[in-house]
Each structure stands twice: as structure tokens, then as C-alpha cells.
Amino acid sequence: xxxxIRLQMNAEDTCRILSSCxxxxxxxxxxxxxxxxxxxxxxxxxxxxxxxxxxxxxxxDCRPILDxxxxxDHAGFYHSAILNTHDIKGGEDLWDLAKRVHSSFTTxxxxxxxxxxxxxxxxxxxxxxxxxxLTPSGSLRTSLVSVxxxxxxxxxxxxHQVIGLEDFVGCASVHGVGPSIAIFDTIRDGKMDSACVFxxxxxxxxxxxxxxxxxxxxxxDGTT
Numbered sequence: 001x002x003x004x005i006r007l008q009m010n011a012e013d014t015c016r017i018l019s020s021c022x023x024x025x026x027x028x029x030x031x032x033x034x035x036x037x038x039x040x041x042x043x044x045x046x047x048x049x050x051x052x053x054x055x056x057x058x059x060x061d062c063r064p065i066l067d068x069x070x071x072x073d074h075a076g077f078y079h080s081a082i083l084n085t086h087d088i089k090g091g092e093d094l095w096d097l098a099k100r101v102h103s104s105f106t107t108x109x110x111x112x113x114x115x116x117x118x119x120x121x122x123x124x125x126x127x128x129x130x131x132x133x134l135t136p137s138g139s140l141r142t143s144l145v146s147v148x149x150x151x152x153x154x155x156x157x158x159x160h161q162v163i164g165l166e167d168f169v170g171c172a173s174v175h176g177v178g179p180s181i182a183i184f185d186t187i188r189d190g191k192m193d194s195a196c197v198f199x200x201x202x203x204x205x206x207x208x209x210x211x212x213x214x215x216x217x218x219x220x221d222g223t224t
Contacts, residue, residue: 053086
């Protein structure tokens, strides 16, 4: 099954992070992916000079590039994906790594890689569906982390109060095939409130909570 942990920050910390991203000219998605890579490497307790290879999948909305162009509120799933791998060692600087993640994605996007990588990802998904016992816990991972190129900006709606809606998250399942952690980055009422979805029991809640907490610490320590 898929389980969810929320990465939440107050308005002040969120504003500081978004302002830092704007100054560095990178997107929040790249910063979140970089924090996840650093936290994952450090969680293994391996020497700093030991390199690990991790994959990042970035999903992008293709509606603006279709012909005819579709509006952002057009119903349906119109996302494509770009897969990039990164070699990580201990002691990585958050912003240097975020710039690498952002640069590799931008280069791939400019080279139309989002039209090619979907075939590989779809192949992996099909294999997972055809062979549910192929990997431990019947789970095939496409990457360490997936993020969306552009975060969702969501503000309170009076209709929510009318219907008695107190809280909600937007996410999708990742337990059959997908990343170890899927980050549905959202800014709600000026505060970061991202749903982080992970496959269970492949990963435990305790393990992933430690990872999310470390990501949050890295983000807060790395922004001024």
C-alpha cells in the first residue's frame, strides 16, 4: 500500500525558501530533490567519500505544449516525465546540488527528453504489473524521488468551510511501481504543505519520517 507523510513549514520559513530559490534561479522541485538526495546518502551511515548513484524523476505538465494548447484546469493526466541520475557523496552543498538537479532537468527538457523517457518508465511499470513478485514486497522502484516541475499553489476556498472540509492532500499511489518517495509539492495559504508518498512495507513509516525530518532540517539550515 501507499502511505503519506506531510512535509510542512510555517509561512516565514516557506517564504525564505521560495525567495532563496528565486535568487538562485532554480525551482522548488530541484531544491526538494537535492534535499532528498543528501538526506538519503547521510541515512546510510557510509563514509563521506563514498559515492552513490540516485535517480530523480521530474514530472512536467504537457498541456501548454500541446496543439491546440490545453488550459491548466483541463481535466485529465497530461504529465510526462524526465529521468536523471546523479552521483552523490557526503558533504554535498544543498544549493550546488540543487543547481545540478535543475540544470540536468532543464537540459533534458530542452532536448525533448520528456518524449523519450516515458517509454522507459512505462516499460518498468508494465514489468511490475506483469511480475508482482519481481522485487521484494512486490515493488519495483523507478527512482529514489519524484517531484513535479511546478508546485501547486493552493489557497483556502470559502466553499471548503461551507461543505465542512477541514483538511485534504493531493497525491497518487506509488506502491506498485514508482519512486521510494514521491513529493507532491504544494504551497497552501503561503505555507509549504507537501504530501510525501512512499510504498509500505518496502519502507517503514519510521524510516521515511526520519528522512522527511532530515530533509526539512537540510532545507531550513541551507536557506537564509
